[in-house]
Amino acid sequence: MTASLLHAPRLHRTVLANGLTLLVLENPVADIISARIFIRAGSAFETPADAGLVSFLMGLLTKGTESLSSMDIAEAVESVGASLGTDATTDYSVISLKTVAADFEDIFSLAADLLRRPSFPEAEIDLEQRLTLQQIRSMQEQPFTVAFNELRQAMYGSHPYALSSVGTEASVAAFTQDSLRAFHRQHFRPDNLVVTVVGRISPEAAVAQVERTLGDWAVPTTPPPTLQFPTVTPPHTRLPLFQDTNQAIVMVGYDGASVQHPAYAALKLLNTYLGNGLSSRLFVELREKRGLAYDVSAFYPTRLGQSQFVAYIGTAPGNAATALEGLRFEVERLRETLLTEDELQAAKNKLLGQYALGKQTNAQLAQLLGWYEILGLGVEFDQQFPDLINAVTALDAEAVAQAFFRDPTIVLLGPEATIAPLVP
Incomplete structure (x- = not known):
């Protein structure tokens, strides 16, 4: 021991x-x-x-x-x-x-x-x-x-x-x-x-x-199972789903990095900027200013293997085309538009503030420390994560956006009359 x-x-x-x-x-x-x-x-x-x-x-x-x-x-x-x-x-x-x-x-x-x-x-x-x-x-x-x-x-x-x-x-x-x-x-x-x-x-x-x-649990003679993830090549296509709903769902999915990839911190920061809360870029631009969204956000799951960066919007079926255009524009503009220092710092403050608030209880700490250890990052990652986020520059964010925010896979769900014209 x-x-x-x-x-x-x-x-x-x-x-x-x-x-x-x-x-x-x-x-x-x-x-x-x-x-x-x-x-x-x-x-x-x-x-x-x-x-x-x-x-x-x-x-x-x-x-x-x-x-x-x-x-x-x-x-x-x-x-x-x-x-x-x-x-x-x-x-x-x-x-x-x-x-x-x-x-x-x-x-x-x-x-x-x-x-x-x-x-x-x-x-x-x-x-x-x-x-x-x-x-x-x-x-x-x-x-x-x-x-x-x-x-x-x-x-x-x-x-x-x-x-x-x-x-x-x-x-x-x-x-x-x-x-x-x-x-x-x-x-x-x-x-x-x-x-x-x-x-x-x-x-x-x-x-x-x-x-x-x-402690008395004996170790088997064979080694524990391991994973070998296959290479993922998303189809970069548009997929229609026809349903007679009062709300159309538009989703765009981009390749995402694993938790051990150098781009992980920058993608977490961009996810916060784009889709985290009522002050996020997607919420302000597509819901508050343009009135396109019932619901709009983005998420980027932490994964051992290749993750995915997903932005989505729920909108009136008649607005599906405009909503798709707006969603892609707000994400993909980051490939050629630097975040301002205020935008970058605001995203960092929000992400790190929420991270700190997620470590207030014994249960939260037990979950976080074990999660890092089981992912192979070690408990040291709890201290490293804020440093990684703070180190991201506007140029770093733009470079990561250029590498990841291109050729998305798109899913469009809603009435056939409004969705079918959006699929080549």
Whole structure:
């Protein structure tokens, strides 16, 4: 076991003998402890045939273990006012918990049991399948979701990021206890874990707790699964989706950089400038000044693999052509228009202010530190990120815009009479 202190005496990093990484941040201010158990297994490991498996599996972790029923688990958590939940993303999965310090040992032991010994009861699988199928069908009635699913699939092609996180009706219906157990056996292993504990607990006590519950977990003889992402070449085309809606959805998707790419910080800053909040460029120009938008924004997800930079607008169907022109103009003008010093500094202040506000609670800190570690950036990235943002110049932003904001993939959803003329 190796240990070290990072940045401050309160932050303690430990690697157990079985390869599990533990980060502990002691914060005695409130009698609360938050913890996360990150698993280096997200939907990026799925194929079209088993799309949605990771999300489905994580939802079932709280439905039973070898010794506890779903009711036993719920009562153990609710009886002490704690919280315990799960989530799955493209690049990782996570078990989250929060409790008062006196109950941390019991609730963390329960979380470790869910992690190591889920039973995947057949009755719970059947129920989860019915609920997930209902969710998939409901999503097909949501214009924004339909448009984004089409954009994501078009941009990513055979890349696993193209897949829906909840799967398809065919893939979900095919999930079995055996397929869930096989994925769990392959990916849920101590050397694939990062555990974060933040709150009123000493590093020594946290290490002892994790050692008791997870330290005896043997490492398999085979190495953990790794990903080899295929090269992505977006089609740079216009895709029509005809729906008789009262609102047209226009989306433009540009190639985006991975979190480890040199352009990451500049793209985050441009995303803030273009689409973050009521003072953003897209909101002011397209909604406030031109009255084109019911909703307008941009997003740029942080990804281990190649990301995407997406700008979108919801508008009256008759305004779809003008909205598309305006959306592309506002994004692509940055290829040849330098941000002013005031614009650049305002975007930096907004982004870094929101970043600081996202680190106020034990739960937020446990999430952030574990997220950086599981992505391979290390907790040092928490200190590096503000420096990277502050270092971006107007010329840097323009160069990144020139490299990324060209030849978008476009999705247009709305009534055929207004959308069809916009597609060559």
